[in-house]
Amino acid sequence: xxxxxxxxxxxxxxxxxxxxxxxxxxxxxxxxxxxxxxxxxxxxxxxxxxxxxxxxxxxxxxxxxxxxxxxxxxxxxxxxxxxxxxxxxxxxxxxxxxxxxxxxxxxxxxxxxxxxxxxxxxxxxxxxxxxxxxxxxxxxxxxxxxxxxxxxxxxxxxxxxxxxxxxxxxxxxxxxxxxxxxxxxxxxxxxxxxxxxxxxxxxxxxxxxxxxxxxxxxxxxxxxxxxxxxxxxxxxxxxxxxxxxxxxxxxxxxxxxxxxxxxxxxxxxxxxxxxxxxxxxxxxxxxxxxxxxxxxxxxxxxxxxxxxxxxxxxxxxxxxxxxxxxxxxxxxxxxxxxxxxxxxxxxxxxxxxxxxxxxxxxxxxxxxxxxxxxxxxxxxxxxxxxxxxxxxxxxxxxxxxxxxxxxxxxxxxxxxxxxxxxxxx
Amino acid sequence: xxxxxxxxxxxxxxxxxxxxxxxxxxxxxxxxxxxxxxxxxxxxxxxxxxxxxxxxxxxxxxxxxxxxxxxxxxxxxxxxxxxxxxxxxxxxxxxxxxxxxxxxxxxxxxxxxxxxxxxxxxxxxxxxxxxxxxxxxxxxxxxxxxxxxxxxxxxxxxxxxxxxxxxxxxxxxxxxxxx
Numbered sequence: 001x002x003x004x005x006x007x008x009x010x011x012x013x014x015x016x017x018x019x020x021x022x023x024x025x026x027x028x029x030x031x032x033x034x035x036x037x038x039x040x041x042x043x044x045x046x047x048x049x050x051x052x053x054x055x056x057x058x059x060x061x062x063x064x065x066x067x068x069x070x071x072x073x074x075x076x077x078x079x080x081x082x083x084x085x086x087x088x089x090x091x092x093x094x095x096x097x098x099x100x101x102x103x104x105x106x107x108x109x110x111x112x113x114x115x116x117x118x119x120x121x122x123x124x125x126x127x128x129x130x131x132x133x134x135x136x137x138x139x140x141x142x143x144x145x146x147x148x149x150x151x152x153x154x155x156x157x158x159x160x161x162x163x164x165x166x167x168x169x170x171x172x173x174x175x176x177x178x179x180x181x182x183x184x185x186x187x188x189x190x191x192x193x194x195x196x197x198x199x200x201x202x203x204x205x206x207x208x209x210x211x212x213x214x215x216x217x218x219x220x221x222x223x224x225x226x227x228x229x230x231x232x233x234x235x236x237x238x239x240x241x242x243x244x245x246x247x248x249x250x251x252x253x254x255x256x257x258x259x260x261x262x263x264x265x266x267x268x269x270x271x272x273x274x275x276x277x278x279x280x281x282x283x284x285x286x287x288x289x290x291x292x293x294x295x296x297x298x299x300x301x302x303x304x305x306x307x308x309x310x311x312x313x314x315x316x317x318x319x320x321x322x323x324x325x326x327x328x329x330x331x332x333x334x335x336x337x338x339x340x341x342x343x344x345x346x347x348x349x350x351x352x353x354x355x356x357x358x359x360x361x362x363x364x365x366x367x368x369x370x371x372x373x374x375x376x377x378x379x380x381x382x383x384x385x386x387x388x389x390x391x392x393x394x395x396x397x398x399x400x401x402x403x404x405x406x407x408x409x410x411x412x413x414x415x416x417x418x419x420x421x422x423x424x425x
Numbered sequence: 426x427x428x429x430x431x432x433x434x435x436x437x438x439x440x441x442x443x444x445x446x447x448x449x450x451x452x453x454x455x456x457x458x459x460x461x462x463x464x465x466x467x468x469x470x471x472x473x474x475x476x477x478x479x480x481x482x483x484x485x486x487x488x489x490x491x492x493x494x495x496x497x498x499x500x501x502x503x504x505x506x507x508x509x510x511x512x513x514x515x516x517x518x519x520x521x522x523x524x525x526x527x528x529x530x531x532x533x534x535x536x537x538x539x540x541x542x543x544x545x546x547x548x549x550x551x552x553x554x555x556x557x558x559x560x561x562x563x564x565x566x567x568x569x570x571x572x573x574x575x576x577x578x579x580x581x582x583x584x585x586x587x588x589x590x591x592x593x594x595x596x597x598x599x600x601x602x603x604x
Contacts, residue, residue, distance in 0.1 A: 109430055116437065127444070131437045138433035145440045316526035319542030331499040334543060335492065335599070338584040339483055342549075352480045363481040373476065408476045417479040420486075421584075421599070423493025 109135075176200040178209065178273050182259070191220060191260050196271060198237065200251040203369075206276040207248060209255060210234040222257035233257055247278045247371055299346045306380045307345030307360045307397060310387045315343055318361075318398070321385065326402045332413070332422035333401070337361045339418030345383035345397060360397040362416065364404070367395075376404035377415075484590050491598035498580045499545065509575030516546070516569050530565065534558045536586075537565070546579065551586045555597065559583055563601050577604035 113135050121128030134141030182194035200207060210232050213219055219228050226233045235255050237248055293299045294311035307313070318337070322330040340363045341347035352358035356365050357380075364379030378400050385396035395403070405413055413419035505513065517539055519529045526541035535558050536549040548562045562583070566576050583599045591597055 109434075112434065116434075127441060131441060134437035134440065135430070135433055138430075138436070141433060141440070142436055145436050145443075148440060148443060314526070315538065315540045315547070316542050319540050319545075323542060330543065331496050334540075334545075335496060335584075338547075339485075339487065340481065342585070342587045344587065349481050353478060353482070354480055358481045365480060404476075415476065415479060417482050418487070420489045421483075421492050423489055423491075423496045425489055 176207070176273065176275060178271050180211070180271055191258050194257050194259060196255040196257075198251055198253050198255065198273070200248070200275065202275075203247050203249045203278045204251075204275045205247055205278045206236055206238040207251060207273065208234065208236055208276065209271065209273045211257075211271050214259070214261070217259040217261035220258040220260055222255065224255065226255070226257065247369065249371070293346065299348070301346065301348035301350075301359070301380075302357070303348075303359065303366070303380045305346060307347070307383045309382060310384070312387055313343075313345050313383055317384065318343070321398050325385075325399055326406070329402075329411075332419075332424065333398070335422040336413065336416050336418045339421035340416060362397060362401040364397070364401060364415075373404065373408040376400045376408065485585060486594075486596045488596045488598040491600050495580060495582065495599045498578065499543075499582070502544075503578040505575055505579060506572070508570070509572055509579070512570035512572075512575065513546075513579070516566070516571070532561075535562050537562070545582055547582045547584060549584060549586045550589055553589055553592045555585070555589075555591045555595070556602065559602050563603065573603055576601045580604070 113132060116135070117128035117132040119128060134144070177199045178196065180194065180196040183192050196209060196211065198207060198209060212232050213228075213230075219233055222233060222235070224235065226235045228234075237251060237253065293305055294308055294313075299305050319330065319334065322333045326333060337343060341361045343361065345361050347358075347360060347363065349358040349363060352363070352365070354365050358364065359366060359379030360381070361383055362379060365377045366380045367378035368374055376395065378395055379397055381396055381400065383397040385399045404415065405411060409415060413422070413424050419425075516529060520527055520539060526539050528536060528538050529546070530537040534550070534552050534554075536551065538547050538549065539545070540547060548559075550558050550562075552558060563573075563576055563581070566581060567573070571579070577600075581601050583601065585597060
């Protein structure tokens with residue numbers, strides 16, 4: 001730019017000179033015309049020189065520019081080359097690292113394998129070798145493992161399935177599990193002890209178990225005692241003569257029985273069982289029978305006319321029952337009843353020490369669904385054991401008290417503060 | 426590849442464990458049933474609470490010695506004299522026709538009732554003046570021809586009716602006055 005626009009100082013002075021000379025104030029003619037031509041020529045030459053110089057300068061500029069761009073391109077290229085070299089180097093390092101890692105792992109695995117083999121062989125000869133084989137031949141080992149798991153399960157299932165059964169009862173989701181075992185080999189010529197395990201988490205009035213005597217065997221005995229009709233051995237888990245309102249709950253028991261035989265029974269021993277569902281106690285039934293008092297009024301207690309639903313209470317009948325059920329203590333019971341309830345079978349005291357209320361002739365607790373001694377601690381039931389509705393089995397006030405005293409208190413009467421009215425301290 | 430190896434090592438370990446378990450089960454050293462527990466029927470629920478916890482406390486204090494004496498008299502009867510036996514028959518003739526037990530006499534203060542099954546004449550006291558009423562009842566028996574000895578030996582038995590509490594908080598005795 002500077003180069004293009006600036007003229008040399010010398011040329012500028014000459015031009016100035018030419019301008020001065022060509023002014024109209026200078027009247028020269030022919031000689032002056034030649035001079036003019038020469039001057040023009042010089043001027044022309046000068047211009048040409050200037051143009052040439054300009055072109056030269058331009059060319060220099062272009063060359064410089066080209067050089068500059070060349071330099072730029074080279075820089076990028078070298079940078080690229082450098083990056084490529086570094087990337088290659090990184091990859092090589094990575095690969096080396098991976099190789100090193102896998103080598104370490106391989107070594108570790110080999111060491112582990114050696115350890116397993118040695119350890120296994122120490123525990124049981126051949127176990128370690130088997131482990132080594134499993135590591136070396138994983139697919140074969142996998143098949144062996146699957147077979148080792150499956151086959152024993154199948155065999156065990158086949159062995160026990162004939163003697164084991166389970167069932168889901170409807171309604172509560174409780175399940176009964178009955179299983180048994182009988183060493184068949186021992187029966188041959190001798191006595192074998194067989195067993196049946198029964199577990200049931202729910203409640204039932206009874207669970208009945210029976211098993212057919214295997215051919216070629218003879219029934220000897222059982223614990224608990226079973227009934228045997230010559231063909232079938234049967235148990236009732238609640239036992240003979242169950243108490244009123246008795247029930248089974250959370251059963252987990254074993255029945256043992258002994259068989260004698262001359263040969264090994266070929267067939268398995270199928271167990272049959274059934275659950276007798278538990279039925280609610282008589283209390284609600286009694287309430288439904290007569291919920292009004294025998295004098296027409298409504299008894300003031302939560303259980304209505306629980307004590308005398310048939311309106312058959314009188315002291316004479318009570319005396320008869322006392323003499324029959326506990327003759328040695330009949331007068332004592334009579335005195336205690338007079339004190340506790342003044343002979344009112346519907347007597348009710350909400351402020352009992354138990355907090356549940358005291359009911360009936362002997363002011364006992366409301367009936368509970370129990371199978372232990374507390375099943376007799378039930379006062380909100382019929383006073384009369386002889387006039388209970390059929391199918392109802394919650395005991396009666398008098399008999400509950402007698403049973404509670406005899407079985408639970410060993411005859412001490414200590415449940416009743418009114419024992420003092422009978423002269424008992 | 427490395428992951429697969431691990432898997433197989435685990436499988437190997439599992440296999441070893443299974444073999445051990447199966448061997449132990451087969452030899453019966455694990456899960457062998459305890460013989461004592463097998464021959465029992467279900468045990469009853471454990472007893473909870475005090476069996477002899479009194480459920481009610483009577484509002485009346487009873488004379489234990491007198492009560493004991495009365496029970497002994499009931500259980501071991503002293504035979505009545507003939508005159509007392511006759512008097513007893515006279516008293517029982519007051520029962521409603523055709524009945525061998527029940528209410529013999531009723532007043533504002535007491536009821537007299539015969540319990541055939543226990544052979545007892547019982548007096549139910551209906552108001553709080555216990556001793557006065559007892560005396561009144563004994564006088565009634567004497568009026569029927571029963572001697573004091575007969576009242577004591579038979580024995581005439583007293584008890585408190587519903588809601589009856591001695592006036593002075595005295596100790597109650599089922600024995601007739603003068604016995």
